[in-house]
Structure formats: C-alpha cells, structure tokens
Amino acid sequence: xxxxxxxxxxxRPSNPFDLDDEAGYRRWRAVKLAAHPTRVDDxxxxxxxxxxxxxxxxxxxxxxxxxxxxxxYRGPALGEDKAIAIRLGRQLGLLxxxxxxxxxxDGVSRITVEHxxxxxxxxxxxxxxxxxIPYTDRPIKWHTDGYYxxxxxxxxxxxxxxxxxxRTGGVNALLxxxxxxxxxxxxxxxxxxxxxxxxxxxxxxxVDEGGVARAAQAGPVFxxxxxxxxxxxxxxxxxRSIAWRDDAATHAAVACLExxxxxxxxxxxxxxxxxxxxxxxxxxxxxxxxxxxxxxAPRLLHRARYLDRAAAPDGH
Numbered sequence: 001x002x003x004x005x006x007x008x009x010x011x012r013p014s015n016p017f018d019l020d021d022e023a024g025y026r027r028w029r030a031v032k033l034a035a036h037p038t039r040v041d042d043x044x045x046x047x048x049x050x051x052x053x054x055x056x057x058x059x060x061x062x063x064x065x066x067x068x069x070x071x072x073y074r075g076p077a078l079g080e081d082k083a084i085a086i087r088l089g090r091q092l093g094l095l096x097x098x099x100x101x102x103x104x105x106d107g108v109s110r111i112t113v114e115h116x117x118x119x120x121x122x123x124x125x126x127x128x129x130x131x132x133i134p135y136t137d138r139p140i141k142w143h144t145d146g147y148y149x150x151x152x153x154x155x156x157x158x159x160x161x162x163x164x165x166x167r168t169g170g171v172n173a174l175l176x177x178x179x180x181x182x183x184x185x186x187x188x189x190x191x192x193x194x195x196x197x198x199x200x201x202x203x204x205x206x207v208d209e210g211g212v213a214r215a216a217q218a219g220p221v222f223x224x225x226x227x228x229x230x231x232x233x234x235x236x237x238x239x240r241s242i243a244w245r246d247d248a249a250t251h252a253a254v255a256c257l258e259x260x261x262x263x264x265x266x267x268x269x270x271x272x273x274x275x276x277x278x279x280x281x282x283x284x285x286x287x288x289x290x291x292x293x294x295x296x297a298p299r300l301l302h303r304a305r306y307l308d309r310a311a312a313p314d315g316h
Contacts, residue, residue: 014027029186057073070281070282084161096308108304109304143285144286145158147203149234160302170273171289172279177285181231181233196223201219237261
C-alpha cells in the first residue's frame, strides 16, 4: 500500500510571524487581541519593594509582560539606588546587561539632562552624553532601544525606573511591537514583508574625533529570534542618520507605520512616571514628550537594557 502523500514529511510547527502561515497567524491574532490590555491602568502592578518582589507581585508583572510585552510597577520612592533596577531585572529573568559606552560601570544609565562641559582651548570637544537626545529635555520620537546595535547585541528588554519626574512633561507613549506587527499585517502583509528585508533599515556609521566609533548597521525592522521564536523589532522615527531601503514597498510600509504611530489606536498607552514607578518591557515601541525640569530636583530615571527577554510567567 502506498503511503498517503506527505505522510513522511516532518511536522512543521506553527509560526504566527511567517507570512506563509496564515492559519498560524489567525490563531495567534485571536489570542493576542483577546488578552491584550486596552487601558494603561491594566498594566500597573503595585509593589512594596521592586528590588524584593513577592511571589504574587512577580507573577503579576510577568503575566502582563506575557500579554502586552510590558508592565508598569508602582512602589515607594526609594532614592537614587541604581541597584533597584538590577535586582528587579534578576527577579524577572533579565541577567545580561547591555553595557554600552554611555552607561555607567554597573551597566545602568542615569537618564537626566546633561550639559556640555566647556572645551579646553584648541582641544576637540566630544559631546558625550549631552550630545544624545535621551540626555536632554527635548522630545524623543518613536523608537525601540538599541536599533543601532548589530544583530548579536539585540536589546530584547529594558527597565526604566523613575527616581524623580520632571516638573512638567516627560510623558511616555508605549506600543507593544507585536500589536504594531498585527496592525500592519492586517492592513497589508506586503508591508510586513518589506520591513522584514535584511536591509530594510540602515543606521549609518557614527564617527567621532577618533574615527569610526560604530560601524553602519543594516538590518530588518521585524525579525524572529532563532531561539524561542519571539518577534523582535528595531525602529526609529528619526529622519536624520537613517537610510531606508530605496524601493516603493519599503516607502509604503514606513509611511503606513508612521500613520499608525500617529493614530489614536487603543493599544497606544500614555503614562507619566512618578517617583518609585517604572516600566519593564520586552523593548516595545516608545517615545517621550519634552519636559521642564525643577532646577532643585531635576528629572532622573535609571535605565537598564538587556540582551534577554523577560521570563515566562510561572507555569508557562
């Protein structure tokens, strides 16, 4: 007896981010929409001490991250201890810090307004942190962290802990990158295909007085991690120091994504962190409004970025 056609073919696991797997995408889409929060308050977990979570607090944070790739914790103001972010990360499975050149020695960045130091006569001046928008009071456009990193140094998660808010402003908008993918794919799968091209977005080399400080980085906007199958996104809405693949499909996809980010989609959340609050996220899309500081107590956040994703909730 001849075997049925395809009987010996290996089983192909479902991949919702495979444009050729429509059935897998539809199943994932239904679950995603049913579980995803529609209010920022649904992301908030009250904690007694983010550095020492209870079992229930840890479970609540990880469940929200599983549903929306982000959670917001709200705890007491505990001063400027940078170890709070590190201890919180360890409890959520975040271990491998991105020790980039603007971070402090412990791998945590102090996000506050930096001012240019006066240059010595006849000496070149490096802008340092003051030359980068996160360390100013100016608004930051939509982006994911580390979009300028090579593939081997992907930023998969981040913690943003508020020590002191600004006097006014400093509001973050947040969008789960999986929801951005879902909205784009529903509009036109061709947009997703264009943004998955290996050269969809190129960040030119960064050059300083010493030469090339960081080589040009080309890569996709959407990609799938080889281990675990998680969706990763690298994106920036900035218009300078970026080169998009020069074809009609990419231009159309980028324009559609920009329209979605400027929309009032119910999955775009806005939050102004107070002292003791923070965001833990699998590197979702985010922006920041401009702000005005209190000179006596300037805005200060601690940011830890990781090469890991947050752990799965207990029992998953």
